Every structure is written in structure tokens, then in C-alpha cells.
Amino acid sequence: MILMYHKVDIITPTIWWVSPADLARHIEGLKDKTFVYLENYVSPEREVVITFDDAYENVHRHALPVLAAYRVPFEVFVIGERIGRWNDFDSGEPLTRHMDLAHMDEIAKAGGRLQWHTRTHAHLPDLSDAGLEAEMKVPPDLAHRFPAPHFTWFSYPGGAHDDRAVALAHRLFAGAVSVIDGTLNDRWQLNRITVDRDTAITEADILHILQRRVRTADEH
Numbered sequence: 001m002i003l004m005y006h007k008v009d010i011i012t013p014t015i016w017w018v019s020p021a022d023l024a025r026h027i028e029g030l031k032d033k034t035f036v037y038l039e040n041y042v043s044p045e046r047e048v049v050i051t052f053d054d055a056y057e058n059v060h061r062h063a064l065p066v067l068a069a070y071r072v073p074f075e076v077f078v079i080g081e082r083i084g085r086w087n088d089f090d091s092g093e094p095l096t097r098h099m100d101l102a103h104m105d106e107i108a109k110a111g112g113r114l115q116w117h118t119r120t121h122a123h124l125p126d127l128s129d130a131g132l133e134a135e136m137k138v139p140p141d142l143a144h145r146f147p148a149p150h151f152t153w154f155s156y157p158g159g160a161h162d163d164r165a166v167a168l169a170h171r172l173f174a175g176a177v178s179v180i181d182g183t184l185n186d187r188w189q190l191n192r193i194t195v196d197r198d199t200a201i202t203e204a205d206i207l208h209i210l211q212r213r214v215r216t217a218d219e220h
Contacts, residue, residue, distance in 0.1 A: 002041070002049040002177060003201075004192040007056050008063040013094050015196045020062045026201040027070050035072040037113060038153050038175060044184055050074040051177065051192065053117060053155055054087070056096050060103040068110055076107055077117035077155040080139060089121055104146070114146050115153040116173070125162045136168050153177065161189060 003026070007017040018026075027035075033048045041049050050067070052059045055078040067074050076099075084100035087093060099107070104114055118124070118135040127135060138151045152174045156165060159179025166188050169176040175187040182189030195201065 001044050001047075002038070002051060002190060002192040003195050004177075004179065005050070005052045005059075005063070005195050006054060007058055007096060008052075009058045010062065012197045014092075015198065016093065018195060018197055018199075020066050022197070022199075023063055023066050024070070026195065026199075027066070027072060029201045037073045037149070038075055038115075038177070039149060041190075051115075051155070052076045054079055054082070054121075055099045055104070055114075055117070056087070057099050057103060058096065060099050060107060064107065064110055064112070067112070071111075073111060073113070075113045075115050075153065076104075077115045077153075078104070078142075079117045079121050080119040080142065082121070101145070108146060108150060113153075114150040115155065116151050117155045118157055121157045123158065123160055124156060124165045125160055129164065132164055132168060136165070136172060138172075156181075156189075159192075 005018060005023070008020060008023060009017055010019060012019055030048050033046060036047045036049060038049050041047055050072060052063065052074065055076050059076065079098065082098040083104070085098055087096045087098065108114060116138050120135065122135050124132060124135065136154065143151055154169050154173040154176040156176065156178050159181045161178060161181065166176070169188045175190065177190045177192055179192055179194060182191045184191060
């Protein structure tokens with residue numbers, strides 16, 4: 001299974017935040033599974049990938065110590081034009097700063113992998129072909145500063161994608177993740193489990209989620 005987090009802090013003002021204690025409890029609840037990077041992910045039943053969308057500074061401050069203590073791999077998806085800036089694109093959420101380059105350096109040194117979440121967090125199906133390519137291509141300066149295995153995976157903003165975006169992801173990346181609009185076994189549109197303030201993750205919880213999603217996929 002692939003878990004998707006957003007913000008981590010001691011105070012959780014909206015549903016999109018979890019506390020460091022929550023994160024530790026989730027890891028403990030899955031201790032019988034193997035934590036892996038996306039590039040090594042092959043078994044939804046036996047393996048766990050921890051991902052963070054949007055690369056918020058609070059992930060560096062509050063999640064990184066927990067992840068380092070448990071020595072688990074993790075992936076952070078970066079919005080290029082938000083590096084070191086505020087999340088004013090995210091209406092309804094408290095103003096929150098994104099990681100700057102120094103934070104990203106420390107994430108990489110600690111074993112986290114930085115991945116790409118578009119240039120501006122645009123809704124990809126609305127873009128022209130040229131606009132889609134501009135959003136999805138990693139800028140050369142970032143690719144140079146953080147060479148592979150960084151920036152080899154892609155996260156569709158909001159999980160939204162169309163055939164053009166998937167085809168471009170095939171060309172530009174080793175794989176890509178969605179939210180619920182993808183599939184369990186397509187490397188360029190892998191589904192993820194959204195983790196929020198109210199999520200309680202144990203082995204039984206995950207089994208129930210996976211079974212429900214398999215049933216939903218079969219119905220369609």
C-alpha cells in the first residue's frame with residue numbers, strides 16, 4: 001500500500017494534518033510490513049510506501065525525526081514554484097510554508113527522496129499539451145542539485161490525470177502516483193491511501209481498505 005500524507009504538526013487545525021504521534025502510531029501499526037521506496041514497490045499486501053504531497057516545511061520539522069527514528073524510507077513530492085513559499089493556492093487551509101532548498105537538502109541527506117508534483121499544482125486535464133509538458137518537466141537546476149533517484153517519480157495534483165498526462169509520465173518518469181483515480185497495478189497511475197487526522201492505521205484497517213478498493217475496481 002502507498003500512504004499519502006500532507007502536513008504534520010503538534011497542532012492539527014484541519015483534517016489534512018496529522019501529529020507526529022499519529023505518524024509514529026501508523027508506523028507501529030504496520031511494523032509487520034516492509035517499508036520501501038516507490039522504485040522497489042511490488043506488493044500492496046506486504047509493502048508500505050510513505051509519501052508526502054506538497055513538501056511542507058512542517059514535514060521536515062515534525063515528520064523527519066519520527067521517520068529517522070524508525071529508519072523508514074519515504075518520498076516527498078515537491079511543487080517547484082512553491083519551494084520556500086506559502087501555500088496561498090490552497091484555499092481554506094491555514095497559511096503554511098513549503099520547504100526551502102536547505103530543508104530539501106536535509107531530507108535527502110536523511111534518506112528521504114524528493115519527487116515531482118508539478119511546477120504550480122495545476123489541474124492537469126485542463127492544460128494544453130504545451131502547458132502539460134511545462135508543468136510536468138523537472139527544471140534542470142533541481143535535477144542537477146538532486147540527481148536520481150530524486151525526481152524520478154511524479155504525483156498528479158489532486159490525483160487528476162488524463163491519457164496525455166499518463167503518456168508524458170511514461171516518458172519523463174520511472175513511475176507516477178494518483179490518489180483514487182488510478183489503479184493498483186499500473187506503475188504510472190498507482191493509487192494511494194489518503195491519511196488524515198481521523199485515520200487509524202492498523203493491519204486490519206489496511207486490509208479492509210484494500211478489499212474495499214478491489215471490490216470497487218471489480219464493479220467498474
